[in-house]
Amino acid sequence: MIPAAFEYVRAHSPDEALAQLQKHGADARVLAGGQSLIPAMRFRLARPAVLVDINGISSLDYIRVTDGTLSVGAIARDSAVEHSSWIADRKWSLLHDVSRVVADPVVRQTGTIVGSLCHNDPAGDWTAAALAARASVVVRGKSGARTLAIDDFLVDSFTTAVSDGEMALEVRFPVPDDRSAGSYQKVERKVGDFATAAAAVQVSLGADGTLRTAGVALSAAGPCAVRVDEAERLLVGQKPGADLIRAAAAAAAKKSAPQGDLRGSVAYKKNLAGVLVARGLRQAFERLGVKI
Amino acid sequence: MKVKVTINGVAYERDVQPRTLLAYFLRESCGLTGTHIGCDTSSCGCCVVVMDGGRAVKACAMFAVQADGHEIMTVEGLANGGTLHPLQQGFWDQHGLQCGYCTPGMMLTSYALLKQNPNPSEAAIREGLAGNLCRCTGYQNIVKAVQQAAEKMREPVSAR
Numbered sequence: 271m272i273p274a275a276f277e278y279v280r281a282h283s284p285d286e287a288l289a290q291l292q293k294h295g296a297d298a299r300v301l302a303g304g305q306s307l308i309p310a311m312r313f314r315l316a317r318p319a320v321l322v323d324i325n326g327i328s329s330l331d332y333i334r335v336t337d338g339t340l341s342v343g344a345i346a347r348d349s350a351v352e353h354s355s356w357i358a359d360r361k362w363s364l365l366h367d368v369s370r371v372v373a374d375p376v377v378r379q380t381g382t383i384v385g386s387l388c389h390n391d392p393a394g395d396w397t398a399a400a401l402a403a404r405a406s407v408v409v410r411g412k413s414g415a416r417t418l419a420i421d422d423f424l425v426d427s428f429t430t431a432v433s434d435g436e437m438a439l440e441v442r443f444p445v446p447d448d449r450s451a452g453s454y455q456k457v458e459r460k461v462g463d464f465a466t467a468a469a470a471v472q473v474s475l476g477a478d479g480t481l482r483t484a485g486v487a488l489s490a491a492g493p494c495a496v497r498v499d500e501a502e503r504l505l506v507g508q509k510p511g512a513d514l515i516r517a518a519a520a521a522a523a524k525k526s527a528p529q530g531d532l533r534g535s536v537a538y539k540k541n542l543a544g545v546l547v548a549r550g551l552r553q554a555f556e557r558l559g560v561k562i
Numbered sequence: 563m564k565v566k567v568t569i570n571g572v573a574y575e576r577d578v579q580p581r582t583l584l585a586y587f588l589r590e591s592c593g594l595t596g597t598h599i600g601c602d603t604s605s606c607g608c609c610v611v612v613m614d615g616g617r618a619v620k621a622c623a624m625f626a627v628q629a630d631g632h633e634i635m636t637v638e639g640l641a642n643g644g645t646l647h648p649l650q651q652g653f654w655d656q657h658g659l660q661c662g663y664c665t666p667g668m669m670l671t672s673y674a675l676l677k678q679n680p681n682p683s684e685a686a687i688r689e690g691l692a693g694n695l696c697r698c699t700g701y702q703n704i705v706k707a708v709q710q711a712a713e714k715m716r717e718p719v720s721a722r
Contacts, residue, residue, distance in 0.1 A: 272583075304625075308583075311581075379617050380619055
């Protein structure tokens with residue numbers, strides 16, 4: 271399983287990378303961590319004629335919090351998030367959970383968050399988390415940069431809104447307020463396997479103890495990660511409780527549209543999606559000190 | 563494409579196709595067959611090597627051209643002359659291997675792990691090795707081997 275031949279180009283700045291991407295158009299792919307792309311090339315599921323390696327662009331290797339936004343650059347590794355000093359704060363618990371279950375610890379030292387979003391695997395972890403956290407992605411092309419809500423960025427399986435000649439530079443997560451917490455629940459057969467099902471949850475509580483905001487998303491539940499808008503609508507404005515969790519979980523199971531495979535049947539995976547949303551909500555509430 | 567990679571302190575200059583994976587470069591271009599290829603798709607960890615002194619990477623999911631200008635450490639670089647590295651001694655003493663196929667990857671992942679965390683708990687060792695599969699040992703003795711090595715490596719050099 272050797273990849274098809276390709277031309278390799280090393281970019282030293284975003285401008286250089288963009289110039290190469292514009293020169294080669296649809297034939298070119300960005301190589302960041304490569305932990306999904308390279309195996310895909312080995313299976314000949316991907317056959318880019320040109321790879322533009324951005325690993326040498328040190329200006330894209332950052333994770334910073336400014337003006338209420340957490341910004342993660344295109345070559346920041348999963349492990350950098352996992353080992354950030356601020357990550358232990360409960361308001362970041364969703365990202366913390368995700369950063370500890372993506373692939374395996376060795377892959378996480380090379381794999382990137384932005385790359386994972388761009389790969390947009392139906393069973394990806396960061397995609398569901400980005401939906402629940404209401405992230406946005408900065409995409410740059412010839413005519414400048416645009417910022418896309420993650421819902422608009424994720425188009426279909428392995429397809430994003432990044433056009434030929436463009437690249438994703440950064441993912442932005444709004445900094446949750448202090449009475450926020452999240453959870454990521456994933457069932458996998460073994461470490462490093464794709465999720466059988468996974469659920470991302472992010473909630474915040476208002477002063478009166480009702481839910482001010484709610485983000486609920488599923489992975490391995492359709493062509494790409496999916497927001498469970500009905501569950502979000504049910505949750506906002508309500509006090510956390512067992513019945514509410516049950517209703518949100520039922521909405522998630524209904525929304526889930528997985529494919530049956532060796533990891534489980536459609537019915538099993540749909541049920542599991544609901545179970546995981548319930549577990550995620552329970553854990554997020556627990557992290558906020560709310561007893562159900 | 564010309565690449566220059568320092569492997570275990572020795573500079574290797576080779577002409578490779580961009581599609582040559584680092585694992586194959588090490589084995590076939592450089593003759594360093596200690597790096598094993600297991601699953602070939604970054605799932606098993608047999609091919610793990612250490613890059614630039616502290617980062618474990620799966621050599622089957624990286625192109626040799628990406629290692630240009632970098633330092634790679636393979637299992638051949640662990641021993642110091644005839645003296646086994648504490649990790650190798652640990653695997654020997656604790657029976658951390660049976661068939662030995664996963665062992666180079668286990669040791670190199672552990673090497674990077676101990677660089678980052680010289681005093682890991684048992685849970686941290688198990689978590690750190692979660693991307694390395696072994697079909698023989700049941701892992702218990704691998705964990706013991708890493709624990710022994712960690713203890714040894716924390717001792718001052720003069721006491722070894």
